[in-house]
Amino acid sequence: MVHVIVRHTVDDFARWKPYFDSDAGTRQAAGSQGGMLLRGAGNPNEVVIFFRWDSLENVQEFIHAPALAEVMQQAGVMGMPDFTFLEKVEEFTA
Template sequence: MPYLLLRHQVTDYEQWKSAFDAHSLTRQANGSRGGQLFRSASDPNELVVLLEWDVLETARQYAQSEDFHEMMQRAGVVGRPTISFLKDGEQVSR
């Protein structure tokens, strides 16, 4: 499965989370299968989001879309987010 990995800073977590949750149907319509959200232990406004996608190219198109960038701006993302596309994940032992 391909993944979209986002890392960014936000001005206010609650504002960001509300905008992110409101955008869930758009993500789903574009092939997102959901994922995980992480907050930095030292800064609760530093976020890492790992989303699983049906197709890598669809994840790329979504991340480059105007709608995605407008949502990030409305959500209060500070600066330019780090966006990575991943594939071939595997579980590792302890």
């Protein structure tokens, strides 16, 4: 499993969110195992997403698909998202 942090700015969070929600089935079919959606406390149009993905290969294939670029443009994503790929080392309690 790989963990992915995606960070980008959108022109309007309320307009972007339905696009994100409607893409859940596509993400799941491509290997997403869920995650957490956050946004900036001082800027609600700053979006950060933590994903769990089944493999690095599958997430890279998904993010490079032309269909994703089209959906992001329609949803109002501004600029290129920043992707960070991580491996879990350990969990801790505090």
